[in-house]
Amino acid sequence: MKYPLRVVSVERSLFEGDVEFIIANGADGELGVLARHAPLMTILKPGPLRIQEVYGGPEQVLFVGGGFLEVLPDRVTVLADVAEHAEEISVERAEEARRRAQEKLAGTLTTAEETEFQNALAMAEARLRLARMRRG
Amino acid sequence: MPAFRDIVRRIDSIRNTQKITKAMQVVAATRLRRAQAAVQATRPYSEKMLEVLQTVGERATEYKHPFLVRREGKRAVMILVTTDKGLCGAINVNNIRAATRYMNEHYTEGQRYVTIGRKGRDFLLRYRRDVIAEVSGVSDRPTVVEVLPAISVALEEYTKGNTDAVLLCYSKWISTMKQESTVTVLIPAEIPHREAEGKGPRADYIYEPDPESVLDGLLPRYVETQVFQAVLENKASEYSAKMIAMQNATNAAGDLIDALTLYANKVRQAGITTELMEIVSGAEAMRASS
Numbered sequence: 001m002k003y004p005l006r007v008v009s010v011e012r013s014l015f016e017g018d019v020e021f022i023i024a025n026g027a028d029g030e031l032g033v034l035a036r037h038a039p040l041m042t043i044l045k046p047g048p049l050r051i052q053e054v055y056g057g058p059e060q061v062l063f064v065g066g067g068f069l070e071v072l073p074d075r076v077t078v079l080a081d082v083a084e085h086a087e088e089i090s091v092e093r094a095e096e097a098r099r100r101a102q103e104k105l106a107g108t109l110t111t112a113e114e115t116e117f118q119n120a121l122a123m124a125e126a127r128l129r130l131a132r133m134r135r136g
Numbered sequence: 137m138p139a140f141r142d143i144v145r146r147i148d149s150i151r152n153t154q155k156i157t158k159a160m161q162v163v164a165a166t167r168l169r170r171a172q173a174a175v176q177a178t179r180p181y182s183e184k185m186l187e188v189l190q191t192v193g194e195r196a197t198e199y200k201h202p203f204l205v206r207r208e209g210k211r212a213v214m215i216l217v218t219t220d221k222g223l224c225g226a227i228n229v230n231n232i233r234a235a236t237r238y239m240n241e242h243y244t245e246g247q248r249y250v251t252i253g254r255k256g257r258d259f260l261l262r263y264r265r266d267v268i269a270e271v272s273g274v275s276d277r278p279t280v281v282e283v284l285p286a287i288s289v290a291l292e293e294y295t296k297g298n299t300d301a302v303l304l305c306y307s308k309w310i311s312t313m314k315q316e317s318t319v320t321v322l323i324p325a326e327i328p329h330r331e332a333e334g335k336g337p338r339a340d341y342i343y344e345p346d347p348e349s350v351l352d353g354l355l356p357r358y359v360e361t362q363v364f365q366a367v368l369e370n371k372a373s374e375y376s377a378k379m380i381a382m383q384n385a386t387n388a389a390g391d392l393i394d395a396l397t398l399y400a401n402k403v404r405q406a407g408i409t410t411e412l413m414e415i416v417s418g419a420e421a422m423r424a425s426s
Binding site: 006008009010011012013026027028038039040041042043068070071077079081082 | 177180184191279280281340341344345353360361
């Protein structure tokens, strides 16, 4: 059974269509959403959002840099902070970002800064994992 | 009387200026279209965001996020959006005036500014206002990442208790001919109430991890989205104003060219008449003497 899914970021709409299954990286771990899932509101951690238009069929992967997932009885929405299609990810830039975040984390930091760079590092690593997954 | 050549030279110079203003007008028109598309593109996100906030707000009623609490006090941080470049009519002047007037009327005990755009920054610094953060050189296709640092500074000030309100001033795009400088209160945030749909409250969610964390995550993003949209809308206003300003300049140059051409012809005519007179009187004098 399909349900309408919409993935939007502040800058643009990334996906709109009927799907059967998605897998997202929620605050409390990975979660899959099929039709008739209970209404849910969760924070998303940086990571891939896997979309299967047909359950078990070919997968479309989006990178979501944190955000929210809302499951309603009749539709599902992803509000993404930063989102891009997997094929748009630049491996070099992600590597670079990871290196920078690691360097910063090595120095002395305030708590706010540490959270910030931890986030940056998580984003960069999620991007890289996704890019590898696609190539590997 | 100026020489004919001088007037012609001046006409040529004005014609060159006219070519430039005409080109700038065309460029502004194209960029305006792009800016409008960018504003449109943020709509789905912001509408959805508001919807979710309303639903979560109805649930987590006992929980008051600091951004929703009204503070008594007369200190404010104003996020002022202006353009980086000039030649766009009065929109920067209007924005700056609207922002400073609002601050003077309502927040007398602490006025600080965060500027997005070079013009606002330069003005405020010249008048020795307190600018705590600034972002300039925002690209023509702004991304959230570009404006985020400025917003974070303002939000941080509020969280630390250094200010009682965060305001936003930008130029609202109404039509190509009309832009309006608008001041809005970002914090304390006002979540507009949902119009009664007759369906009653929707089924409650399961929250992961919990409603408070979700609200904590949503509210700063809601504010950020508003600022980002303001930046985009200000871009649209900038290009509208620029288009009109350049059109006026092109027309004015046209009028000037017409007037100068007429004058140049008169000067030339006068020159010819004088020469003729000289020849005729010369001939007369020769005949009289022979």
